[in-house]
Amino acid sequence: MDYDVQEIRKRFPILSRKIEGKPLIYLDNTATSQTPRSVVDAIVAGYDDFKANVHRGVHTLSQEATELQEECRRRVRDYIGASSVEEVVFTRGTTEAINLVASSFGSLFPQGGEIILTVMEHHANIVPWQLLQSRRPDLKIRVVDINDRGELLLDQYRSLFNENTCMASFCHVSNVLGTVNPVKEMIAFAHSRGVPVLVDGAQAVPHMKVDVSELDCDFYVFSSHKMYGPTGIGVLYGKKEHLLRMPPYQGGGEMIAHVSFESTTFADLPFKFEAGTPDFVGIGAFPKALDFIDEVGMENIAEHEHGLLEYAESRMREIPGMRIFGNAPHKSAVISFLVGDIHHYDMGMLLDKLGVEVRTGHHCAQPLMQRLGISGTVRASFAAYNTKEEVDAFIAALQRVIPILS
Numbered sequence: 001m002d003y004d005v006q007e008i009r010k011r012f013p014i015l016s017r018k019i020e021g022k023p024l025i026y027l028d029n030t031a032t033s034q035t036p037r038s039v040v041d042a043i044v045a046g047y048d049d050f051k052a053n054v055h056r057g058v059h060t061l062s063q064e065a066t067e068l069q070e071e072c073r074r075r076v077r078d079y080i081g082a083s084s085v086e087e088v089v090f091t092r093g094t095t096e097a098i099n100l101v102a103s104s105f106g107s108l109f110p111q112g113g114e115i116i117l118t119v120m121e122h123h124a125n126i127v128p129w130q131l132l133q134s135r136r137p138d139l140k141i142r143v144v145d146i147n148d149r150g151e152l153l154l155d156q157y158r159s160l161f162n163e164n165t166c167m168a169s170f171c172h173v174s175n176v177l178g179t180v181n182p183v184k185e186m187i188a189f190a191h192s193r194g195v196p197v198l199v200d201g202a203q204a205v206p207h208m209k210v211d212v213s214e215l216d217c218d219f220y221v222f223s224s225h226k227m228y229g230p231t232g233i234g235v236l237y238g239k240k241e242h243l244l245r246m247p248p249y250q251g252g253g254e255m256i257a258h259v260s261f262e263s264t265t266f267a268d269l270p271f272k273f274e275a276g277t278p279d280f281v282g283i284g285a286f287p288k289a290l291d292f293i294d295e296v297g298m299e300n301i302a303e304h305e306h307g308l309l310e311y312a313e314s315r316m317r318e319i320p321g322m323r324i325f326g327n328a329p330h331k332s333a334v335i336s337f338l339v340g341d342i343h344h345y346d347m348g349m350l351l352d353k354l355g356v357e358v359r360t361g362h363h364c365a366q367p368l369m370q371r372l373g374i375s376g377t378v379r380a381s382f383a384a385y386n387t388k389e390e391v392d393a394f395i396a397a398l399q400r401v402i403p404i405l406s
């Protein structure tokens with residue numbers, strides 16, 4: 001593979017920063033990735049050259065801004081293999097997209113309906129369903145467990161389906177364990193029982209090629225900021241047949257066809273779900289992040305990250321007392337770990353003093369922490385621009401801080 005990581009790094013100005021006088025080693029990519037200059041330039045151009053509200057004006061600037069936004073929608077449609085732009089709804093992120101589905105699609109659930117989730121979900125794919133349940137106490141949430149490697153118990157998953165099951169919602173990739181779930185089979189099984197599926201793709205889309213038509217999922221959600229794009233925007237892909245039936249999530253400008261005090265009618269898809277002024281500057285810049293991924297090649301990125309994962313894990317396993325949470329054979333480049341009885345916060349704070357930025361805590365997955373019997377982990381995660389030398393520096397930093405904290 002011809003992979004010039006130094007060339008890639010040059011596109012990310014932040015990577016030349018220093019932390020505590022040490023070179024920045026950014027290993028918190030699961031929380032958010034860094035942003036290439038091309039995306040930042042597009043954001044600046046959005047303000048400098050194109051800023052006008054979208055879909056509202058006949059004037060040139062508004063038309064240009066609208067065209068940028070709709071160009072992004074076409075790009076996202078092609079990028080994820082959706083069949084139409086009507087199926088691509090812009091949101092504030094994964095979280096808002098799941099809230100939209102839980103609130104709107106959830107309002108159509110039958111009495112006594114059951115929703116299947118998994119124990120490895122991010123809070124973003126738990127709490128919206130609980131909020132729905134608080135309005136609809138007749139609904140039940142059923143939860144799929146994991147095995148010791150951090151893989152879903154698929155037999156249990158299948159056994160949870162019954163005549164009341166009305167929804168299954170699970171992550172494509174766990175943000176803690178890195179497990180890549182066999183979502184295609186899980187979706188096919190749900191469909192064989194007539195159950196629609198939402199896939200939380202926040203941790204998948206930045207690291208692998210995703211084709212929603214091939215997966216045949218009903219909903220697929222993700223955030224731009226985790227895939228080298230701007231903050232504050234995300235995507236809800238939904239099958240048109242569902243989106244057409246769903247009531248609006250929020251009301252306001254742009255989502256209406258006609259408003260009167262007697263009755264209001266709603267705009268066509270996807271605008272019915274896009275109330276108010278969107279982050280059109282961010283949306284306009286998002287295609288530059290997709291360009292970056294395409295230029296480097298998603299397969300190359302995946303191979304590079306996988307190499308770093310294997311190398312880092314093999315070196316980490318040499319450290320006495322090391323416990324890695326998530327050992328599925330099919331795993332993304334996320335390593336959650338603890339060493340002996342060192343507290344994850346202490347470890348994170350000392351690593352920061354050495355320039356190594358890792359995440360510590362429950363990673364918005366408290367039910368999973370409870371399942372693992374721990375309060376949190378340290379988590380290192382890789383992206384296209386991380387290097388083997390950074391892994392070495394990370395391991396050296398671990399070797400320095402462990403004796404201090406033990």
Ligand code: PLP
Nearest residue numbers: 093094095122124175202203223
């Ligand atoms: N789902 C998963 C699996 C995640 O990892 C995250 C963020 O870490 C989210 C949902 C929430 O994403 P956002 O905060 O961008 O809405």
